[in-house]
Amino acid sequence: MEQATIDSISFLTRSETRVRLLERLREEGPATQRELRDDLDTSRSTVARALTAFQDRGWVRNTEDTYRLSPVGQQVIEATRRFAETVEAAESLAPFLRWFPTEQFDLDTAALSAATVVTPSEGDPYTPARTQTELLREAKRFRGLFPSIDLEGSKLVHDQITSGVLEAEIVVSPSVEETITAGEFAPLFREKLETGRLTVLEANDEPPFYLGIADGEIVQIGVEDDEGFPRALLEVTDERVREWAESAYEEYLEGATPLTVEAF
Template sequence: MNGSGDGDGSPPQVIDFLAASEHRIETLRVLVEQGTVTRRDVRSEVDASRSTVRRTLEGFLERGWVESTTDGYRITPAGELMVDVFGQFVERVERVETYTPLLRWLPPSALDVDLAWLEGGTLTVATEADPYAPAQTQTETVRTAERFRGFLPAIERDGTELVHDRITAGELTASIVVSPAVSETVRSDPFEELLREQLATGRLDVFVSPDPLPYYLGLPDEDGVEIGGMDDDGIPRALLQSTNDDLRRWGEETFESARADAERLTEGDL
């Protein structure tokens, strides 16, 4: 039953009914806060005309989200649930939109985490004006950490030299899982000698994954986590830095699982 012409109540049409007008969402929130309201009450809280308020409340009546009383309109349990469910939906959409600059560079379902864990993180994105911002941020982490664990899907010389200098100086201990492509790269000049010197210190462990790595993962020191997406050329395009405890635990579990499946690279392999 729907005399307002807004659909038959299927989920997409209900979402469209609510999302099509801020007035409807605001009116539902007023009802949640006040319980029972008159049309005048709604108009005092929502910037809408008399006819808009009337049509909105009639639409809610037809959907069973409110009921008519002698005092006005009262929200029903179904209406309260709809506000809660729609609010969660909006929050999830906002999270996806916020982190799309990272998610777009990851394979489908590669990042098996609760999107809520990404909240509060710092996102660094490559732009036309600053295309190397994510890579520079990653480098700064390696420059300041005393211990580092993570995935390296790709490699470049400047970062490798920085890690080499810090490890051979006794300033950094690292354990990394590299992709098969990186494993081939480090066996050639100029990386081979740099890696050999690092392995000789006993402060670096390298493991070769049997499969390509879907993203960059960084676990600096004892807290915090970094997740990076890159393009087909291995250039970092977006980097998320977070101190979320759940995301850090996920990162540690993901790293340990990948390391267990990988093969250790030794000096004799070079």
């Protein structure tokens, strides 16, 4: 990036008033200095200095004391808005990307711009897990990759499957296989498998994230910290992410070992 471009970006973005002035001219059209002062509720000198600087850069034009965006100014403010949206999206994704193994999986982060990211709340560190459970409550068809599992979600899925609402296929990690074939989990899974509406397979290794695909449309990706606590859950319907999710799921499905009712 050229220094002149960096200087222009710095000039505009270090002043909220400058950005708001360009946005005002873009959204509502030409205006006088007085109209701009009133609309932005700022001083005469601040508006006058900004408009003079804009004219020097060729971003606005002045005709009979009325200021309007030039074609260059139009492009500048539109690019600024896109940049702001990109920064906002990147910051919202930060809790997820911190724990997602991007070096191992070629997830297109640009496709995540419209994703919803759920993080632990102050009073409930398991908010991501509860959001995951809510998806299962609404789904009719589900495919999932589970590096960990909780009893609450398993009970919900049990009710959904045994009542004929949900059909599911899940691939679980070896550690999850040990969990669900014992204790309170075992009878729940036995009953679900007996309905024929659930398929459970054990993966060859430990998946580094949770992956859920509901009704062929909604994708959830959940990440945990090194101690197994949920850190973020991403939910998105973007087709590119869905295709990636299907491919990632198939990789774990291939070579996975089906678990029969007898295992429980």
